[in-house]
Amino acid sequence: MVQSGLHHVTAFSGPALRNLDFHTRVLGQRLVKKTVNFDDPGTYHLYYGDAAGQPGTIMTFFPIAHAAPGRVGIGETQETAFRVPRGSIGWWTHRLIEKGVAHEPLVQVFGAPTLRFRDPDGMMLALVGVDGAEAEAAWASAEVPAEHAIRGLHGVTLLLEREEATAAILTEVLGLREEAREGNLIRFAGSAALGSFVTLRAVGGFLPGRQGAGSVHHIAFRAADDAAQAAMAEKLAGLGLQVTEQRDRQYFRSVYFREPGGVLFEIATDAPGFAVDEPMDALGTALKLPAGLEPHRAQIEAVLPKVA
Numbered sequence: 001m002v003q004s005g006l007h008h009v010t011a012f013s014g015p016a017l018r019n020l021d022f023h024t025r026v027l028g029q030r031l032v033k034k035t036v037n038f039d040d041p042g043t044y045h046l047y048y049g050d051a052a053g054q055p056g057t058i059m060t061f062f063p064i065a066h067a068a069p070g071r072v073g074i075g076e077t078q079e080t081a082f083r084v085p086r087g088s089i090g091w092w093t094h095r096l097i098e099k100g101v102a103h104e105p106l107v108q109v110f111g112a113p114t115l116r117f118r119d120p121d122g123m124m125l126a127l128v129g130v131d132g133a134e135a136e137a138a139w140a141s142a143e144v145p146a147e148h149a150i151r152g153l154h155g156v157t158l159l160l161e162r163e164e165a166t167a168a169i170l171t172e173v174l175g176l177r178e179e180a181r182e183g184n185l186i187r188f189a190g191s192a193a194l195g196s197f198v199t200l201r202a203v204g205g206f207l208p209g210r211q212g213a214g215s216v217h218h219i220a221f222r223a224a225d226d227a228a229q230a231a232m233a234e235k236l237a238g239l240g241l242q243v244t245e246q247r248d249r250q251y252f253r254s255v256y257f258r259e260p261g262g263v264l265f266e267i268a269t270d271a272p273g274f275a276v277d278e279p280m281d282a283l284g285t286a287l288k289l290p291a292g293l294e295p296h297r298a299q300i301e302a303v304l305p306k307v308a
Helices: 016-026 086-097 162-170 226-238 294-303
Strands: 006-013 030-037 038-051 058-063 076-085 107-109 112-118 124-130 152-160 176-181 183-191 197-202 214-222 251-259 264-269
Touching: 006 016, 006 076, 006 152, 006 162, 006 264, 016 038, 016 058, 030 124, 038 152, 038 294, 076 086, 076 214, 086 112, 086 251, 124 152, 124 226, 162 183, 162 197, 183 251, 226 251
Parallel strands: 006 058, 076 124, 152 197, 214 264
Antiparallel strands: 006 214, 030 038, 038 058, 076 152, 107 112, 112 124, 176 183, 183 197, 251 264
16 A cells, blocks of 8 residues: 655754754654765764654754754744654653753644644654554663654644645645644645644745754655656646656655745655665664765765764
C-alpha cells in the first residue's frame, strides 16, 4: 500500500550543540544522521528520528551559530507536532517544567490532548497524545524511557492567506484527504500512521514569514519510489507549478516546489534510507559526506563546530 503523508520537516536553528542537546537529551530523539548541508557544506545537517529513521519520524536542522531569529507569518509552517502515547502527556508536562522549557497550557485539538512548547530558538513544537501509540516501536534514550518516547511526527500546521489552492495540492497530488474542520483549522490526513496530518490555518492579512533560526525551511512528503515522485511532479507541472529537477540527497531523492500559499514543499522518496552509509546500530555516530564532498573532508571538518 502506498503510504502518503510527511517524510520529514527541515528547519533552521541556532548553535549545533544546543540543538543536538535539546532534541537528543530533552526530547529523547535519536540522532540518525550527522552530515552537512550539501548546498553549503560548511553547515551541519542534523537528522533526528526514531530508532530506524523511518519516513514520517524525521525532523532535520541546518544549525547556524549566529543566525538571526525568524518570524512566523503567512507562507510558513506555524507548528510542528510529534506523536506520543495519550497517557504520556502528563509525564511530558512534568518533564518540560523540570527542564525549564517554555510551554503553553494543555489544550484539545481535534479531540487530542496537545502540549505546545518552544525550542531554544523559539520554534513552536507540540506533543500530541495519540490513542494506540503506546503499541508502536519507540527509541529509548538515557532520559526518556520507551513508554513515553516520541513515536514520530504527528503533523504540521501551515499559516496561509487562503487555503483553497494549497488544499487542492494536498488532495489532488500528494494523496491526502480532508478529514475534519475545527474553527479556522482544516485538517488533511494521509494513509501513513506516522506524519499523517497537515493542518491549514487561513488567517489573511498577516505579515509574511521571515526565515531565520526557529523557522521551518520546508516540509517533505513521501513518494514510494522515483516513478511515484515523477508522476506527482508531472501533475504539478500540469497545474502550472515549477518543479525542480531531481536531486540526490544520499538518503532519499528529492524534488522541490513552492505551493500556491508560499510554503516550500519537497517530495522525497522512501528509499534508500539512512542505513545506506552506516550500520543501523551506528546511525548518527560519524560525520557522513556524499562521495562528491569526501575529498574535501579535512577542510569541511576544520570549519564545523565540534559536537558529540
